[in-house]
Amino acid sequence: MTTPVYVVGCISLIVQLCYSDKVKKRGVFIISCGVPGSVGYLICVGSSNPGAGYAGMFVLVLGLYPISTLAVIWITNNLSPDSKRAVGMPFAYSIANLSNLVSSQLYPSQQGPRYVQGNAVSAGLTVVAGFLYDACWVLLRRRNMKKAKLIAEGATNNGLEGDQSLDSMYVL
Structure with a gap:
């Protein structure tokens, strides 16, 4: 019963990654992915019907799968030089992995199968994350x-290096 959910999540991930890469934008996709993610969770919370909960999982993965991958790509695109990226990437992964510590407290087995x-x-x-993104x-x-604005005024250098220099524009 879980395989179709994973397949839908995988398809959503691939489609959003390809389109995000085509239009060279990450943030808009990440922010918009929070909507189906939140709605999917709320469907599961709001209905005791197992069919509705199952449908909620399909909605959930439409947004939840792409968020983490797009966020990693966004961080990678916007951090430079390499030394800053070398610290930023592991830091982002560490923050993301905190969910593993919290999930056992949020989803105790005695609250199953709905885990309200x-x-x-x-x-x-997920809503808070959307606002932070x-x-x-x-x-x-x-x-x-x-x-x-600095470039339009004729500046060639702002005295900063890496992603803050005028040579580097952030991927939005």
Whole structure:
């Protein structure tokens, strides 16, 4: 029964990665993936019908699978030089893996099969993550606008290196 859910998640991941790469944007895809992720969790919380919970899982993976992969790609695209990327990537993975510590507390076996507490908290955290990704997108957009303004004014160097230099525009 779980295989179709994983297949849908995989297809969603591939489609979103390909399109994200084609349009050279990451943040918009990550932020929009939070919607089906949250809705999928809320379907599971809101209905005691097993069929609805199963349908909720399909909705959930449409957004949840692509978020983590797109986030890793976004971090990789926007961190430079290599030394900054070498610290930033493991840090991001470490933060992401904190969910492994929390999940056993959010999804205790005695609350199964619906896991209302775990799914409700996960829905809320997915919404919070969407807002945080949105804030990051706004910050990077502002930085790009400042760089573009300096370049338009004739600046060739802003005295900064790596991703903050004028040579490097952030992938939004």
